[in-house]
Amino acid sequence: MDMQTLYLIVPLAPLLGAIIAGFFGKLIGRTLSHVVTITGVAVSLIASVLVFQDVLAGHTYNGTVYTWMVLGDLRFEVGFLIDSLTTMMMLVVTFVSLMVHIYTIGYMHDDPGYQRFFSYISLFTFSMLILVMSNNFLQLFFGWEAVGLVSYLLIGFWYTKETAIYANLKAFLVNRVGDFGFILGIGLVLAHFGSLDYATVFAKAPELANQTITIWPDSPWMLMSVIGILLFIGAMGKSAQFPLHVWLPDSMEGPTPISALIHAATMVTAGIFMVARMSPLFELSDTALSFIMIIGAITALFMGFLGIVQNDIKRVVAYSTLSQLGYMTVALGASAYSVAVFHLMTHAFFKALLFLAAGSVIIAMHHNQDIRYMGGLKKYMPITWITSLIGSLALIGTPFLSGFYSKESIIEAVKLSNLPGADIAYWAVLIGVFVTAFYSFRMYFLVFHGKERFHNAHHHGADSHGQDHDDQGHHGHGGTPHETPWVVTGPLLALALPSLAIGYMTIEPMLFGDFFGNAIYVADRHPVMVELNQHFHGAMAMGLHAITTLPFWLAAAGVGLSAFFYLKRPDIPAAIQQRFSFIHSMLINKYWFDELYSWLFARGARLLGAGLWRGGDQVIIDGAINGTARLVERAARLMRAFQSGYIYHYAFAMLIGVFALVTWFARLN
Numbered sequence: 001m002d003m004q005t006l007y008l009i010v011p012l013a014p015l016l017g018a019i020i021a022g023f024f025g026k027l028i029g030r031t032l033s034h035v036v037t038i039t040g041v042a043v044s045l046i047a048s049v050l051v052f053q054d055v056l057a058g059h060t061y062n063g064t065v066y067t068w069m070v071l072g073d074l075r076f077e078v079g080f081l082i083d084s085l086t087t088m089m090m091l092v093v094t095f096v097s098l099m100v101h102i103y104t105i106g107y108m109h110d111d112p113g114y115q116r117f118f119s120y121i122s123l124f125t126f127s128m129l130i131l132v133m134s135n136n137f138l139q140l141f142f143g144w145e146a147v148g149l150v151s152y153l154l155i156g157f158w159y160t161k162e163t164a165i166y167a168n169l170k171a172f173l174v175n176r177v178g179d180f181g182f183i184l185g186i187g188l189v190l191a192h193f194g195s196l197d198y199a200t201v202f203a204k205a206p207e208l209a210n211q212t213i214t215i216w217p218d219s220p221w222m223l224m225s226v227i228g229i230l231l232f233i234g235a236m237g238k239s240a241q242f243p244l245h246v247w248l249p250d251s252m253e254g255p256t257p258i259s260a261l262i263h264a265a266t267m268v269t270a271g272i273f274m275v276a277r278m279s280p281l282f283e284l285s286d287t288a289l290s291f292i293m294i295i296g297a298i299t300a301l302f303m304g305f306l307g308i309v310q311n312d313i314k315r316v317v318a319y320s321t322l323s324q325l326g327y328m329t330v331a332l333g334a335s336a337y338s339v340a341v342f343h344l345m346t347h348a349f350f351k352a353l354l355f356l357a358a359g360s361v362i363i364a365m366h367h368n369q370d371i372r373y374m375g376g377l378k379k380y381m382p383i384t385w386i387t388s389l390i391g392s393l394a395l396i397g398t399p400f401l402s403g404f405y406s407k408e409s410i411i412e413a414v415k416l417s418n419l420p421g422a423d424i425a426y427w428a429v430l431i432g433v434f435v436t437a438f439y440s441f442r443m444y445f446l447v448f449h450g451k452e453r454f455h456n457a458h459h460h461g462a463d464s465h466g467q468d469h470d471d472q473g474h475h476g477h478g479g480t481p482h483e484t485p486w487v488v489t490g491p492l493l494a495l496a497l498p499s500l501a502i503g504y505m506t507i508e509p510m511l512f513g514d515f516f517g518n519a520i521y522v523a524d525r526h527p528v529m530v531e532l533n534q535h536f537h538g539a540m541a542m543g544l545h546a547i548t549t550l551p552f553w554l555a556a557a558g559v560g561l562s563a564f565f566y567l568k569r570p571d572i573p574a575a576i577q578q579r580f581s582f583i584h585s586m587l588i589n590k591y592w593f594d595e596l597y598s599w600l601f602a603r604g605a606r607l608l609g610a611g612l613w614r615g616g617d618q619v620i621i622d623g624a625i626n627g628t629a630r631l632v633e634r635a636a637r638l639m640r641a642f643q644s645g646y647i648y649h650y651a652f653a654m655l656i657g658v659f660a661l662v663t664w665f666a667r668l669n
Contacts, residue, residue: 003054003061006047007080010090011129013043014097018122025115033115037122038101044125045094052087060084060517062135062199071666073194081135081198085341085519088510089132089273092348096265097125099491103356104257106487107363111255117157121261124150128266132273137186137196140274144182144238147267148175149651154262155254167250172647174247178237183658185230188213192223202280202521209284228281228288232295235271239325242299246593248322249306252314256359259314264321264351269344272328276337276520283335283523286419293333293414294421297428300326302591304432307439309587312369313358316443320395321351323432327410330425335526336413342510343406346503350394350403353495357388360488361447364481365454371443376452380481385448387492392444394499396437396555399546402503405539407433409511409532411551416531433551437558445566454481504539512536 017040021033028036064079101121108117127150131143148171156168186196192208193201205224212220235241240248251263262268275282275292282288300323307319324347331340362369364381378385394403411433414426483489509515512533522529536542546552565573577584589595 003051003059003082004063004065006051007061007082007133008065009047010044010051010094011126011133013040013047014122014129015126016040018119018126021115021122022119025119030114033118034101034105037118038098040122041094041098041101041125044129045091045098048087048090048094051082052091055082055084055087064135068138069663071663072669074190074196074666076138076196077136078139079135079197080133082133083519084516085273085276086133088341088345090129092345093125093128093132093266096348096352096495097121097128097261099352099494100257100261100356102487103260103359103491106485107257107359108255113157117154117255117257120150120154120157121257124154124262124267128270131270135198137189137198137201141183141186144234144270144274145179145655147262147270148172148179148238149648151175151251151258151262151267152647154258155251157254157258161253164253167247167253169647171247171251174244175237178234178244180233181230182234182237185227185234188223188227188230192227198277205280205284222285222287224281224284225287228278228285229291231278231281232271232275232288232292235275235329236295237271238274239268239271239329240299240322241271241295241325241329242302243593245299245303245322246590246597249315249318249590252312252318256314256355256362259318260352260355260359263318264355265348268321268325269328269348272325272332272340272344275329275332276341279337280521282332283521283526289333289335289526290419290421291333293330293417293419293425296326296329296331296333297421297425298326299323300330300432301428301435304435304439306587306590308435308442309584310439311372313361313371313374313443313447314355314369316371316439317351317354317358320354320436320440323436324351324395327407327429327432330414330429331410333419333425334410334413334417334422334528335419335522336410336417336528336532337520337522338511338516338529339406339409339413339532341516341520342503342507343410345506345510346394346402346406346499349495349502350391350401350499353387353391353492353499354395356488356492356495357384357391360384360484360492361388363484363488368454371446373454374447375450375454376448377481378448381483383483383489383492387489387496388444388448390496390499392440395440396559397433397551398555399543399552400504402499402501404546405503405507405542408542408546408549408551409507412532412535413528416528417526419526430550430554434554434558437555438562441559441562442566445563450567504543507539507542508536 014037017037020028020036025033061080061082064075064077066078068076068078070076101118104117104121108114111117124147127143127146129143131140131147134140134143152168152172154168155171156164158164189201190196192211193204195201195204208223211223213223213226214220215226236244248263248268252259254262282292303319303322303326307316307323310316310319324343328340328343328347331337331343360381361374361377361384364377364384365374390401394401397404397407411426411429414422414429417425506515511529586592
């Protein structure tokens with residue numbers, strides 16, 4: 001079998017599984033539905049491993065698979081770019097996805113939407129692979145929108161739950177804001193480079209390095225800075241960077257396997273991957289890089305603070321994801337793209353592990369997610385406990401674990417960066433280390449140690465979701481919690497191994513070796529990686545040296561303080577909360593961003609609508625002659641067919657509209 005066929009198999013195997021489970025799920029039943037989808041993803045993983053080995057042997061590929069349309073000199077095509085950056089992403093996506101698929105058998109055991117769920121997560125895997133393997137902006141945008149759509153479907157998976165519907169709408173709309181910037185950036189690329197193909201654009205970029213464009217009169221802007229910032233706005237939506245971060249914590253309304261797959265390991269890292277892939281463009285603009293670094297620093301620090309006050313086990317992990325995505329963004333801004341992607345990879349394993357472990361706890365707790373009603377679970381759930389501990393230790397950067405190598409490298413890279421804003425970013429990521437350790441272990445101690453508090457939960461009616469269908473399932477009602485079935489604990493153990501060892505094994509080739517080769521480009525005036533290399537004396541030495549560094553002691557202090565607060569003296573945090581009630585309410589209300597947005601944008605849209613109705617409808621239309629009314633009536637009859645009230649119909653109409661405009665515009669030229 002030639003490699004091109006193998007490339008096609010990687011995304012198409014999950015797609016086939018999704019189609020079978022989605023359209024024929026009711027016919028083939030539950031067991032067959034999960035068998036086809038899991039087989040599809042497993043085939044995809046095996047194919048990815050083979051492709052990875054091929055790339056290691058030095059065979060990269062960049063070619064078109066299918067030409068969609070040709071307009072003059074413009075070619076819209078579907079193609080693959082297979083290099084070390086792509087294959088690393090393919091391995092992470094397919095491996096984590098396979099673990100989540102297996103885990104789902106246990107987690108969604110009694111859910112009526114079982115087949116639908118498997119169909120969606122396979123479709124997601126397909127979309128993500130298309131995005132990652134793309135060799136042009138058009139296909140990148142297709143994958144980008146497809147993962148957004150599937151994310152929308154999955155967050156609102158339990159469509160009878162008001163909060164879930166609100167959350168998926170929010171995710172969809174906030175992502176539209178980012179995607180608007182993203183498509184403007186792609187439009188600028190098309191207008192100035194005359195091509196959507198990565199290789200062509202990257203080759204031509206240095207010629208346009210000094211070109212300016214006038215957005216409004218008398219203020220020329222650097223073309224590369226504008227393109228860079230617009231593309232990054234797309235990444236801010238997808239990767240939930242401040243101020244477009246508001247959708248990610250709410251997305252926890254979806255079932256836990258989704259949180260692990262989409263909101264930790266794959267979709268949210270699409271933005272990070274995209275910026276790394278576009279390194280030849282971003283390297284031409286220091287302005288864009290500074291902007292990226294500052295946004296990342298704000299996200300890394302301030303989203304960490306919010307993790308301290310959360311009581312929902314999944315939301316704590318969600319804020320830690322936001323904070324870690326901020327770290328990756330900071331590394332991108334420091335031109336340490338390989339470090340950002342390295343952290344993306346290590347984080348994918350330990351964060352998926354933490355989410356799935358949280359899900360395991362949620363099952364044992366009969367879908368109660370409040371950590372105030374847990375405690376002492378260590379003796380009942382040994383596998384969940386040890387894997388959670390490994391995940392938490394990796395997250396806070398314990399020497400020799402995977403998170404340590406990537407996080408430490410990010411902090412060092414920012415320290416060495418000479419861009420404006422690097423000092424602020426350095427302090428933000430440094431304080432972030434302490435904050436991360438504090439809230440991660442606050443959750444860990446409250447769930448696994450201390451006295452058992454779950455016997456009062458049933459009286460408090462703390463089952464926030466009213467989803468009792470799992471209670472009658474395979475673990476009786478009430479009683480003491482116990483370890484979840486092997487389809488849940490198996491994936492936990494499989495994810496715990498890379499969380500322990502993958503950083504140690506891969507730091508040298510990925511950061512200082514030639515693993516990424518030409519996939520990532522860094523300009524000579526950004527010498528961060530070169531300087532990092534001079535300080536690096538092997539993974540072992542780096543782990544031993546850590547004990548003398550500030551981040552290590554900050555993390556240790558965070559763990560120590562949370563142990564003291566939550567195991568010995570729980571009265572102290574309570575007292576602090578009373579004393580600093582304003583700060584506490586600010587954190588509980590997430591800095592009032594939701595209120596601001598609903599006041600500013602939602603209210604604005606409603607006022608505009610009301611104005612148009614009064615002025616437009618009542619004055620002009622009602623006052624006009626009846627002939628117009630008849631005409632309007634006929635047109636309205638026609639329009640009514642399109643106005644179905646389903647968001648995805650509208651989204652589809654939007655895509656058709658963009659397509660029609662592109663075609664029309666191309667004809668004019």
